[in-house]
Amino acid sequence: MSVVPAGSIPYFDGHCDTISECTHRGRSLGENAGQLDLARLGRFEKAAQVFALFAPAARFPKGALFDECRRQHEVFLAELAKNADRAVQCRTGADIAGANAAGRVAALLSLEGAELIDCDPDRLETAAAWGVKMINITWNYANALSGSNVERRDRGLTDRGRAFVKEAHRLGIVMDVSHLSDPGFWDLAEMGLGPIAASHSNARALCGHTRNLTDDMFRAIRDSGGAAGFTACAEFVGRPCSLDDGIRHIEHFLALDGEKTLALGGDWDGCGLFARWTGVQDLPVLWNALAARGYDRPLLEDIFFNNWLRVLGRDA
Numbered sequence: 001m002s003v004v005p006a007g008s009i010p011y012f013d014g015h016c017d018t019i020s021e022c023t024h025r026g027r028s029l030g031e032n033a034g035q036l037d038l039a040r041l042g043r044f045e046k047a048a049q050v051f052a053l054f055a056p057a058a059r060f061p062k063g064a065l066f067d068e069c070r071r072q073h074e075v076f077l078a079e080l081a082k083n084a085d086r087a088v089q090c091r092t093g094a095d096i097a098g099a100n101a102a103g104r105v106a107a108l109l110s111l112e113g114a115e116l117i118d119c120d121p122d123r124l125e126t127a128a129a130w131g132v133k134m135i136n137i138t139w140n141y142a143n144a145l146s147g148s149n150v151e152r153r154d155r156g157l158t159d160r161g162r163a164f165v166k167e168a169h170r171l172g173i174v175m176d177v178s179h180l181s182d183p184g185f186w187d188l189a190e191m192g193l194g195p196i197a198a199s200h201s202n203a204r205a206l207c208g209h210t211r212n213l214t215d216d217m218f219r220a221i222r223d224s225g226g227a228a229g230f231t232a233c234a235e236f237v238g239r240p241c242s243l244d245d246g247i248r249h250i251e252h253f254l255a256l257d258g259e260k261t262l263a264l265g266g267d268w269d270g271c272g273l274f275a276r277w278t279g280v281q282d283l284p285v286l287w288n289a290l291a292a293r294g295y296d297r298p299l300l301e302d303i304f305f306n307n308w309l310r311v312l313g314r315d316a
């Protein structure tokens with residue numbers, strides 16, 4: 001089995017916290033010592049990355065989160081402007097194809113936690129105008145929309161949560177269930193409003209953390225036409241956290257007929273990585289290991305690119 005280099009591997013990843021790192025550590029998006037930068041993404045055959053704006057609510061005074069969100073959005077725009085030869089913001093599938101044809105990284109925007117826009121359905125217009133493609137209903141804290149996977153875990157969507165989800169759907173913004181409570185997940189699934197995303201979650205059957213998806217949740221995402229991103233985050237792969245342990249999550253989801261659902265969601269710059277990885281540059285190791293197990297290129301291209309493209313590349 002020949003080893004495929006990064007240059008012949010497509011890459012579309014659903015979650016990273018790099019913009020928060022750029023904002024608070026003064027890192028450059030172009031090149032940095034973290035887990036992801038444009039220089040490394042540029043080595044792939046073609047690359048698309050969802051960049052989350054993220055801020056832990058407890059560290060900000062009440063009412064200051066939307067200011068922080070706007071600040072990070074400015075950083076996102078400024079970093080893209082500085083690196084206009086290497087990356088461009090994309091809102092549609094046509095944008096992504098155009099960026100990749102020009103040899104640029106396609107940069108998409110998401111919000112990790114609706115509290116960043118004060119859980120306010122009226123602020124969704126602003127998010128849509130910024131080109132936000134996906135929003136986590138919660139991060140780790142419960143908010144006005146729902147309980148989360150670690151706080152008020154028994155609480156599902158509130159009335160405001162349902163109104164928020166409906167308005168997001170109207171604006172073409174995909175709801176992201178990574179970090180959401182289990183009742184919140186099922187309330188959302190029952191609303192039946194199009195594709196559900198889990199941008200960075202693994203299989204709970206293999207690693208019992210509530211951040212991971214049960215088999216029934218994965219099937220519901222699959223049946224919604226959505227996608228679930230395999231996360232390289234060690235905590236959600238589980239011990240001993242080798243490459244094979246990561247592949248077990250991938251094979252578990254594939255066995256649930258997940259060929260058109262499973263995608264990538266590294267959580268780059270958001271956590272410690274499995275298999276002693278240090279960043280996105282390690283992904284060809286995963287591609288090659290899966291190829292060595294007999295998975296063919298069309299399937300790997302779906303996991304590594306096409307499944308997110310189908311969910312996030314729709315015209316709003």
Ligand SMILES: [Zn+2]
Nearest residue numbers: 112179200270
């Ligand atoms: Zn996260």
